[in-house]
Amino acid sequence: MGSNEAVILLDTSVLIDLIERRRFIPEPLRDLEPSLKCIRRRVVARLVSMQCLTQQCFVLRDIIDGEASRVIERRFLESNLQVSPSEVNRILSEVLRLYRINIFDKITDEDDNTMVRIIEKVWAYLTEKGDPCSNEVLDDDDAVDCIYHEFFDIRILTTALVRGWRLITTDCWLACCLPIIIGDAVPRLLRTYGIINVYEVEVRWNAGDGLCHASIYLITGKVAGNPTTGEQCCRACCG
Amino acid sequence: MTRGGSIEVIREDGITRLVNDEGLSRHLLIHMECVITRLLLYNNAVHRDNESLVRSLSRVLTKLLIKHGLLNPGVVNVKNATARLLFVFDALVILGCKLREGSETLGTAYVLLSESLSDLALGEVDGTASLLYASRLSLRGKLKQAGTFLTRRLGRSLGSIVETTCSMARISEFFDKTGVYIDGDDVTEERRHGKQRGGNSPRY
Numbered sequence: 001m002g003s004n005e006a007v008i009l010l011d012t013s014v015l016i017d018l019i020e021r022r023r024f025i026p027e028p029l030r031d032l033e034p035s036l037k038c039i040r041r042r043v044v045a046r047l048v049s050m051q052c053l054t055q056q057c058f059v060l061r062d063i064i065d066g067e068a069s070r071v072i073e074r075r076f077l078e079s080n081l082q083v084s085p086s087e088v089n090r091i092l093s094e095v096l097r098l099y100r101i102n103i104f105d106k107i108t109d110e111d112d113n114t115m116v117r118i119i120e121k122v123w124a125y126l127t128e129k130g131d132p133c134s135n136e137v138l139d140d141d142d143a144v145d146c147i148y149h150e151f152f153d154i155r156i157l158t159t160a161l162v163r164g165w166r167l168i169t170t171d172c173w174l175a176c177c178l179p180i181i182i183g184d185a186v187p188r189l190l191r192t193y194g195i196i197n198v199y200e201v202e203v204r205w206n207a208g209d210g211l212c213h214a215s216i217y218l219i220t221g222k223v224a225g226n227p228t229t230g231e232q233c234c235r236a237c238c239g
Numbered sequence: 240m241t242r243g244g245s246i247e248v249i250r251e252d253g254i255t256r257l258v259n260d261e262g263l264s265r266h267l268l269i270h271m272e273c274v275i276t277r278l279l280l281y282n283n284a285v286h287r288d289n290e291s292l293v294r295s296l297s298r299v300l301t302k303l304l305i306k307h308g309l310l311n312p313g314v315v316n317v318k319n320a321t322a323r324l325l326f327v328f329d330a331l332v333i334l335g336c337k338l339r340e341g342s343e344t345l346g347t348a349y350v351l352l353s354e355s356l357s358d359l360a361l362g363e364v365d366g367t368a369s370l371l372y373a374s375r376l377s378l379r380g381k382l383k384q385a386g387t388f389l390t391r392r393l394g395r396s397l398g399s400i401v402e403t404t405c406s407m408a409r410i411s412e413f414f415d416k417t418g419v420y421i422d423g424d425d426v427t428e429e430r431r432h433g434k435q436r437g438g439n440s441p442r443y
Contacts, residue, residue, distance in 0.1 A: 017423035019410060037422055038322050039360075044423070046361055049403075053395070071429055075421045083417075091410055098403045149430050170423045171430070193361055194290075194321050 006215075008057040009160050010048065010101060011169035012067045012152060014219075015059055017044040018095050019072075036221035040170060040196050043219050047168065047198065052100045060159060061105035064092055067152045107159070114207065115158045118182050119147055122154065125181045132177045132231075133238035153178060160214035161205055167216045172237030175218035176230050179203040185230030187218070196221045201233065249330045253308030258337045261345060267307055268348055268378060274299050275355070275371060289362050290320075296359065297324035304330055324360040328353045336405035348378035350401050351385070369393055 020041060051057060059068075069088050076083040096103065123143055130137040131146075138146060147154070153174040160167040169175050179185035183205035191198045201216040223236040257264045275296065282292040297320045304310040309330045317323045331353035339346025355370035369392040376385035386397035414420065 011426075013423035013426040016421055016426055018407075020414065020421055037424065038325060039319075041423070042325055042357060042361060046357075046363075067426065067429070071425045072421060074429070075419050075425060076417070079417070079419050081417055081419060083419075091413070094406060094410060098406050153430060171427045173427070173430070195319070 006055060006166040007163065008051050008055055009104070009156060009165045009167045010057060010059045011156055011167060011171055011174060012059075012063050012071065013170040013174075014044055014048065014168050015063065015068050015092070015095065015101075016071055017041045017170060018048060018099060019091060036195055039193060040219060040221060043193050043196050043198065044168075044170060047217065047219060048099055048101075051168070057099070057101045058104035058165075059096070059101055060107075060156060061103050062107075062155060063152065064096075064103060068092060104159070108162075111159060111162055114162050114212075115155060117207070118154055118158055118161075118205070121182045122147055122150070122178070132180060132234050150178070157182075157203070157214070160216075161203065161207075161212040163214075164212070165214055167214055168219070169216060170219050172218065172220055172222050172233070175199070175201050175216045175220075176223075176233035176237050179205075179216075180230040180234055185233065187223075187227050187230065187233040189226045190217070197223060199223065199227075199233070201230070248311050248314060248326060249333055250308055250311060253310075254330075254334055254337060256308060257334055258341070261338075261342055263307075264334070264338060264349075265345060265378070267303070268345070268352065268374075271300060271303065271352060272371065272375060272378075274303070275352075279368065279371075289359075289364060293324055293360060294320040296356075297321070297327065300324070300327045300356075309334065321360045324356055328356045328360065331356070332404055332408050336408045339401070339405065344377050344380050344382060347382060347385075347397070347401055348374045350404050351377055351397075354400060354404065366393060373397070 017040065048057070069085065069092070072088050072091070073083060073085075095101070125132075126138045126143040126146060127140065128137065129135075153171060156167065156169075157174060157178055159165070167175075176185055176187065179201065183203065185204075186202045187199045188202075189197060190200050197220060199218040199220070201218055203214050203216060205212045218233075220237075223233055227233040227236060257267065278292060278296050278299070281287075282289075282295075301310060301314055301317075301323050304327055305312050305315060310326060314323060314326050317326065331349050335346050335349025335353055337346070338349055351370050351374035355367050355374060358364075358366035358370060369389065373385040373389050376382075376388065382397065389395055389397050389400065
């Protein structure tokens, strides 16, 4: 798995899983039967350790300053607690250091232009064909809202596509649904850890002036079996 | 045994007792090494699959750690054997990292044993045997030899394995103290949050 050289981009979902890689949170909290999450976090930690030991791993600067920090701060707020931005930074920096993950902050005009085109494509899909999960066609406001909330995963996928990088995520929608909205996705089961599977999803997007591609490692317990098309994978993710 | 609405799976009092009793910690480690080695050899001899090994091992080690007061007795009822074994891993990491402050070799041996179990739980049998052997070397005070062995067999340095494991344990301790739990699924929930608020169907 992953023997060929590639630059690895990590999704926020992976970064957050790494923070709690060793801890088991009984889900629901009063039940000792642990959920899939427990095993998934270990699989994520293992895969990232292996990949980042021999290959270059990155997270986007936007992720560190934006989505990842926001997720941590929100969880504290939900518990009526506060965490200082410096504490959040310290935790994130420590995780990056330990797993040899670099910060990528060289977003170019090409990234921005590609992202605009991908957003247009997502917009058209949601307002014409509908949400790939519900098949519900969205009105303009809902489509804007959806894209607003999907900003970071669109940014991450765009960065990987522009450079032909490999992406690691636990977010099914990012790995299967977003790719079928913008182009094509072909999933392949790489490895199973009992209730957690690792898939490699080959994503292709016709940029007009050429074909962009990226491969995504998806670590999930939401997709069972061996889907062979992006649509099957996406439907499984929708649950 | 509850904290912040959650069950205390790993018992602090048990950890403290073993940290303060190096002899007992050493005895427990040797006992676990024997159990794991015996089951690995048995498994190999009768060509059982890894799943059966994980099932047997998780059952035996869970009972052992419950007996020593390291795990909540309720863990024995956890149905998923991999998850049960990862609970054992979790307890040994905390114990090992704390023990290192007093005895580097004993603490390191615990950390390596825990990593060995983690590899086993995920079906990485080669890593399991190497880490188990390195743990034995560490327990006998042969840290340098353990480091050389791990670099040669797994391409990982002893220092980085221990540092990563114990640093992550410290981060988890920070979250433990606050009672805040975070998870990769928080990210995906945040991404779909607007959709739910807008009344559209959830994606997962």
